[in-house]
Amino acid sequence: xxxxxxxxxxxxxxxxxxxxxxxxxxxxxxxxxxxxxxxxxxxxxxxxxxxxxxxxxxxxxxxxxxxxxxxxxxxxxxxxxxxxxxxxxxxxxxxxxxxxxxxxxxxxxxxxxxxxxxxxxxxxxxxxxxxxxxxxxxxxxxxxxxxxxxxxxxxxxxxxxxxxxxxxxxxxxxxxxxxxxxxxxxxxxxxxxxxxxxxxxxxxxxxxxxxxxxxxxxxxxxxxxxxxxxxxxxxxxxxxxxxxxxxxxxxxxxxxxxxxxxxxxxxxxxxxxxxxxxxxxxxxxxxx
Amino acid sequence: xxxxxxxxxxxxxxxxxxxxxxxxxxxxxxxxxxxxxxxxxxxxxxxxxxxxxxxxxxxxxxxxxxxxxxxxxxxxxxxxxxxxxxxxxxxxxxxxxxxxxxxxxxxxxxxxxxxxxxxxxxxxxxxxxxxxxxxxxxxxxxxxxxxxxxxxxxxxxxxxxxxxxxxxxxxxxxxxxxxxxxxxxxxxxxxxxxxxxxxxxxxxxxxxxxxxxxxxxxxxxxxxxxxxxxxxxxxxxxxxxxxxxxxxxxxxxxxxxxxxxxxxxxxxxxxxxxxxxxxxxxxxxxxx
Numbered sequence: 001x002x003x004x005x006x007x008x009x010x011x012x013x014x015x016x017x018x019x020x021x022x023x024x025x026x027x028x029x030x031x032x033x034x035x036x037x038x039x040x041x042x043x044x045x046x047x048x049x050x051x052x053x054x055x056x057x058x059x060x061x062x063x064x065x066x067x068x069x070x071x072x073x074x075x076x077x078x079x080x081x082x083x084x085x086x087x088x089x090x091x092x093x094x095x096x097x098x099x100x101x102x103x104x105x106x107x108x109x110x111x112x113x114x115x116x117x118x119x120x121x122x123x124x125x126x127x128x129x130x131x132x133x134x135x136x137x138x139x140x141x142x143x144x145x146x147x148x149x150x151x152x153x154x155x156x157x158x159x160x161x162x163x164x165x166x167x168x169x170x171x172x173x174x175x176x177x178x179x180x181x182x183x184x185x186x187x188x189x190x191x192x193x194x195x196x197x198x199x200x201x202x203x204x205x206x207x208x209x210x211x212x213x214x215x216x217x218x219x220x221x222x223x224x225x226x227x228x229x230x231x232x233x234x235x236x237x238x239x240x241x242x243x244x245x246x247x248x249x250x251x252x253x254x255x256x257x258x259x260x261x262x263x264x265x266x267x268x269x270x271x272x273x274x275x276x277x278x279x280x281x282x283x284x285x286x287x288x
Numbered sequence: 289x290x291x292x293x294x295x296x297x298x299x300x301x302x303x304x305x306x307x308x309x310x311x312x313x314x315x316x317x318x319x320x321x322x323x324x325x326x327x328x329x330x331x332x333x334x335x336x337x338x339x340x341x342x343x344x345x346x347x348x349x350x351x352x353x354x355x356x357x358x359x360x361x362x363x364x365x366x367x368x369x370x371x372x373x374x375x376x377x378x379x380x381x382x383x384x385x386x387x388x389x390x391x392x393x394x395x396x397x398x399x400x401x402x403x404x405x406x407x408x409x410x411x412x413x414x415x416x417x418x419x420x421x422x423x424x425x426x427x428x429x430x431x432x433x434x435x436x437x438x439x440x441x442x443x444x445x446x447x448x449x450x451x452x453x454x455x456x457x458x459x460x461x462x463x464x465x466x467x468x469x470x471x472x473x474x475x476x477x478x479x480x481x482x483x484x485x486x487x488x489x490x491x492x493x494x495x496x497x498x499x500x501x502x503x504x505x506x507x508x509x510x511x512x513x514x515x516x517x518x519x520x521x522x523x524x525x526x527x528x529x530x531x532x533x534x535x536x537x538x539x540x541x542x543x544x545x546x547x548x549x550x551x552x553x554x555x556x557x558x559x560x561x562x563x564x565x566x567x568x569x570x571x572x573x574x575x576x
Contacts, residue, residue, distance in 0.1 A: 083390040
C-alpha cells in the first residue's frame with residue numbers, strides 16, 4: 001500500500017470506530033470533513049520520518065499520522081466557519097457548514113480533535129510508553145501555546161508578528177508530524193522539529209504563491225483570500241519571484257536539517273521531491 | 289487543601305503552561321472560560337473515586353480531574369455560541385462569545401479540548417502506562433460516539449431518544465469522571481461506569497428541576513430554556529414531584545452501584561451528600 005492508501009485506511013478505521021454510535025448527521029459531516037481529503041501532506045511527512053527512522057511499530061506510527069491529519073481536518077472545518085473565513089468551498093467542494101450547517105460544523109471540528117487523541121491512544125496500544133510523548137507533541141502543535149489555535153487567534157489581534165503567526169498556524173502541525181514520526185519509533189524527537197518547521201514554512205510560502213497565481217478550480221478553494229483579508233503573505237512582502245526564491249531556500253534548509261537516521265539519504269530525496277508538489281505545476285517545472 | 293482548591297490549583301497550572309506563548313485575547317478568553325468556574329462537580333467526583341480507591345499517584349489523578357473539567361468548560365463555551373443556545377450568560381456572567389466575540393469563543397473551546405489531553409499526559413508522567421486508558425476514557429466521553437459531541441448533535445436530529453441524548457450529553461462526562469478516577473489509580477475502571485452514569489442522570493434531572501423552579505439569578509444562566517427550545521426534560525415528562533422522586537431513586541441506585549474499594553462506605557456518604565447539592569436549597573432541605 002502506498003502512503004496515501006495507508007493513511008486513508010487508518011482514517012477509515014478511526015472513523016469506523018465512532019460512527020456506529022453517532023447521530024446520523026454528525027456521522028455524515030465527519031466523513032465529509034475527512035474524505036476524500038487533500039494531499040495528506042502532514043501524515044505523509046510523519047510516515048516518511050518514521051520510515052527513515054526504521055519504524056518498528058507501524059500501528060503507533062499510523063495512529064500518530066491519523067491524529068495529525070484529523071487535527072488538520074478539524075482546523076479546516078473551523079477555519080471555514082462564518083465567523084472566520086466564511087468560506088463556501090474547501091478541497092473543491094462546498095465547505096462543511098455550507099452542507100451541514102454551522103452547528104454540525106462546530107461539532108465536527110470538536111469531534112475530530114477528540115478523535116485524534118483517541119486514534120493516538122489506540123495506535124499506541126502496542127507501545128504504551130510512547131503515548132505521553134506523542135500526546136504532548138500533538139497537543140502543543142494544536143493548542144493555545146504556539147499551536148494552530150494560537151495561530152488562528154493571532155488573526156484576532158491588532159498586531160501580528162508574521163513569522164510567529166505562520167509558525168503557529170501552519171508550522172506547528174508540520175513539526176508535530178516530523179517529531180511524532182520520530183517519537184512513534186521511540187527516537188529522540190526534538191532534533192526533528194526543524195525539518196517540520198522548515199517544510200511547514202515552505203508550504204506556507206507555496207500557499208501564498210498559489211493564492212496569487214492559481215484559479216479557484218485548480219486550488220479547490222477561493223483565491224485572493226489573503227489579499228482580501230489583509231493577511232500576511234510572502235508574495236505581498238517579497239513579490240512573486242522573491243517568494244519562489246524563499247521557497248527554494250527553505251526546502252534546502254529543510255533537507256540539511258534532517259538528523260542522522262537509517263535512511264537519511266532517501267529522506268532527503270523525498271523531501272525535495274514532495275516540496276516541488278507544493279507549487280502549481282508550471283512553476284514546479286520551472287523550479288525543477 | 290480541599291477538593292475545589294486542589295482542582296483549581298491544577299487548572300491554574302495547566303493554563304499557566306500555555307498562556308506564556310498565547311495571543312493575549314485568547315489567553316484572556318481561556319482564563320475567563322475556566323475561572324471562577326462552577327461547582328466543579330465532575331472533577332470532584334473524579335477525586336472522590338480516586339480517594340476511595342486509595343490513590344497512589346496524586347498527580348495522575350490531578351491530570352485526569354483537570355482534563356475532565358477543561359472538557360466540560362469547552363463544551364459550555366461552544367454550547368453557548370450563537371449557532372447553538374445563543375446564551376448571553378453562563379455561571380452568572382456574560383458568556384465567552386459575548387465578551388470576546390464568536391471567533392475567540394470557538395478557539396477557546398478548541399484550545400481547552402486540546403489542553404485537556406495535554407494535562408492528562410503531563411499528569412501521567414509518573415505512571416505513563418496509565419495514560420492510554422485515561423486518554424481513551426476521556427476521548428470516548430467527549431467524542432462523536434456517545435460523548436458530548438454526540439449529545440449535542442442529537443439536537444440536530446429530527447428524532448431523539450431522550451435517555452440516549454442525556455447519556456451522551458451529560459452522563460458520558462460523569463462516567464468518565466468516575467472511570468478516570470479509578471484508572472488513574474490503576475484500578476479496573478469499567479465497574480465504575482454505572483456510578484458516573486447514575487450520578488450524571490441524577491444531575492440532569494436536577495438540572496431540569498432547576499430550569500423550572502429557579503430564577504435566573506440563582507441559576508447563573510437563563511431559565512426556561514429547555515421549554516423554550518422544546519428540549520427533552522424530566523419535568524415535562526413526569527411533573528415536578530415525579531422528577532424529584534426520580535432524582536432520589538437515581539441517587540440511591542448510584543450509591544448501590546459503587547464497587548468494592550478501600551473507602552466504599554465513605555464514598556457512599558459523599559455521593560449522597562453531594563447529590564443533595566444538585567437541588568435548589570429549599571427542595572434539598574425538603575428531600576434531606
